[in-house]
Each structure stands twice: as structure tokens, then as C-alpha cells.
Amino acid sequence: xxxxxxxxxxxxxxxxxxxxxxxxxxxxxxxxxxxxxxxxxxxxxxxxxxxxxxxxxxxxxxxxxxxxxxxxxxxxxxxxxxxxxxxxxxxxxxxxxxxxxxxxxxxxxxxxxxxxxxxxxxxxxxxxxxxxxxxxxxxxxxxxxxxxxxxxxxxxxxxxxxxxxxxxxxxxxxxxxxxxxxxxxxxxxxxxxxxxxxxxxxxxxxxxxxxxxxxxxxxxxxxxxxxxxxxxxxxxxxxxxxxxxxxxxxxxxxxxxxxxxxxxxxxxxxxx
Numbered sequence: 001x002x003x004x005x006x007x008x009x010x011x012x013x014x015x016x017x018x019x020x021x022x023x024x025x026x027x028x029x030x031x032x033x034x035x036x037x038x039x040x041x042x043x044x045x046x047x048x049x050x051x052x053x054x055x056x057x058x059x060x061x062x063x064x065x066x067x068x069x070x071x072x073x074x075x076x077x078x079x080x081x082x083x084x085x086x087x088x089x090x091x092x093x094x095x096x097x098x099x100x101x102x103x104x105x106x107x108x109x110x111x112x113x114x115x116x117x118x119x120x121x122x123x124x125x126x127x128x129x130x131x132x133x134x135x136x137x138x139x140x141x142x143x144x145x146x147x148x149x150x151x152x153x154x155x156x157x158x159x160x161x162x163x164x165x166x167x168x169x170x171x172x173x174x175x176x177x178x179x180x181x182x183x184x185x186x187x188x189x190x191x192x193x194x195x196x197x198x199x200x201x202x203x204x205x206x207x208x209x210x211x212x213x214x215x216x217x218x219x220x221x222x223x224x225x226x227x228x229x230x231x232x233x234x235x236x237x238x239x240x241x242x243x244x245x246x247x248x249x250x251x252x253x254x255x256x257x258x259x260x261x262x263x264x265x266x267x268x269x270x271x272x
Contacts, residue, residue, distance in 0.1 A: 008069070008087055016069050016091050021047045022131055027103060027124060032117075036104045042068050043103035047128050048093035054129070054138045055079070056145040057100045058181065059116040065105035070098040078182035079141065084205035097135075099128060101144045112185075116144055137174070137207055142181040149176060163193060169200055177204060 008016075027033060027043045036043075044060040055071075063073045071079060071090070080090050089095055102116030103124070109115075129135070140146045143162045150158035150165065155176055159165040165178050172178060180186055180196060190196060 008072070008091075012087060012091060013069070016046075019046070019093065021045055021093065022049075023047075023124065023127060030123075032119070032123070033104065041065060041104060044068060044070050044105075045097075045099050045103045045128075046070060046091070046093040047097040047099065047132065049131050050094045050134060051097040051132050052134055052136045053096045054132065054135050055096060055098050055141060056125075056138060056149070057098070057141040058144050059100050059102040059113065060105045061113060062105055070100065074184050075182045078184070079179075082179070082182060082201050082204055083139075097128075097132060099125060101148070121148055138176050139204075140172075140176055140178045142179075146178050150178065163189070166196065166200065167193075169203070173207075177207060179204070 021043075024043060028037050033043070044064050057071070060070060061073050061075070064070055064076075069091075070076070076090075080087065083090070085096070100116065102120045106114035106116055138149070140149055143165075146158045146162065146165050149155060150172060156171050158178075159168055162178075162180060166180055169178055177200075179200070180189060180193075
């Protein structure tokens with residue numbers, strides 16, 4: 001099957017494919033993953049020591065494995081919509097790390113994709129999360145990640161089923177936020193549980209900013225120039241921007257304090 005990128009711009013696709021996440025070579029060479037490496041498959045995930053948000057899903061689907069891009073399917077499009085982030089933000093590991101419960105496509109089962117391997121997460125997730133000391137929020141997407149991380153020891157225990165766990169989302173903050181899987185196949189669940197988009201999605205979009213980006217208007221000398229005071233801890237560095245239809249910026253946090261001058265149009269959309 002030819003790899004597809006679900007309308008991702010070509011420059012972003014290249015950026016994703018050229019960015020090697022930490023521990024990738026060790027994961028490829030692990031005997032546990034030999035059969036995948038021999039097929040020419042790459043582990044599908046992203047990570048960075050600077051990440052502030054981690055998304056832990058199930059396992060790459062077939063399209064994600066073929067394209068080597070996590071969440072490269074309609075589920076990923078929906079997840080980005082729920083989070084209120086752009087493609088560029090979602091796929092910037094300096095902002096958001098994407099760690100499935102398995103980094104390889106598990107194949108088809110009788111009722112959809114097979115579950116992720118149970119022994120994968122205990123081996124690799126702790127090593128990767130240890131490299132990300134600045135993480136503020138972990139999104140647990142689907143039942144597999146919720147059952148593993150909401151274990152009653154490191155976090156309050158998951159409820160009797162996914163619906164009740166997601167309904168109790170406030171119990172797991174500020175570290176975790178459980179979500180239903182954004183698969184189009186879950187449209188009946190969403191129809192039966194309208195509270196999810198009414199309560200949880202707005203909280204998710206608000207939480208993505210909390211502790212992750214810090215910048216407020218400071219002063220202006222000309223109509224088309226804004227000065228941003230970037231708080232003493234941390235500093236925000238402009239990573240990328242898009243001029244159409246409105247000027248939109250992506251930022252990265254740095255340890256030192258600074259102020260930056262950014263020329264902007266009066267139609268600024270401040271996207272963090």
C-alpha cells in the first residue's frame with residue numbers, strides 16, 4: 001500500500017521523516033522488534049527532551065506504519081481538532097511527543113487491529129519519559145493506555161470501563177487526561193456521550209496551553225509591531241510561523257529569560 005499523508009504539507013512530511021527520535025536505533029536493534037526491522041519497518045513515534053505534552057495512544061495503524069508518521073489517519077485529524085492544534089504544532093516533538101503503546105503496527109485481528117504488545121511499554125516508555133523532564137500533561141487516548149497508566153499507584157485507578165474513566169477526567173489532572181479514541185468508528189459513542197465534546201474537549205484545549213506556552217502583550221510602538229514579554233521562566237522561542245490566512249506562530253520553551261520583538265499584522269492570531 002502506498003503511503004499517504006492525509007493532506008499534510010510536503011515540507012512538514014519531510015521534517016517529520018528527517019527527525020530521528022531518541023532511542024530509535026536501540027529500539028530497531030532490540031531482538032523483540034527483529035521481525036519488524038527485517039521487514040524494513042521503522043518504529044513510529046516522536047519524542048524530545050523539550051516536550052511539554054505527551055500523547056499516548058494505542059499502536060500505529062497501517063497507514064501510520066506505511067508512512068512512518070504517527071496519527072497519520074482520520075483519527076489523527078480528529079485528535080488535532082480536539083486538541084485545537086495545527087499539524088505543525090502536533091508534529092513538533094519540541095512541543096508534543098507521540099508515544100503509542102507499541103511503536104509498530106500489530107496487524108489485523110478478528111475485530112480490527114490487534115492490541116499492542118504488553119511487554120513493549122514497560123521496556124521503552126520509562127526510558128523515554130525520563131528524557132522528558134518538562135512534561136506537563138499526558139493524554140491517555142483509549143483504554144489500553146488508561147489501564148496501564150491509571151493503575152492506582154502512580155495515578156488514581158481507572159474506572160470500570162472507558163466511558164466512566166473519561167467521565168472522571170478531572171480526577172486524573174493535572175498529570176493525566178483520559179480521552180476516548182478519536183477513531184471514526186467511535187461515532188456512536190460520541191453520539192451517546194455528548195458531554196465529551198461539551199466538557200472534556202474544551203478542557204483539553206485549555207489544558208494544552210497551561211504551563212506549555214507563556215507570552216503576553218508587553219507594549220507596542222507601531223501598529224504593526226507587538227512586543228512580547230516572555231516571562232522570566234521560561235523563555236519562548238519562535239519556531240515557525242504561517243502568514244495566511246492570519247499570522248500564526250509556534251513556540252518552544254528555553255531555560256533563560258528574554259524579550260523578543262516580533263513584527264505582526266493587526267490580524268494576529270496568537271497560537272501557542
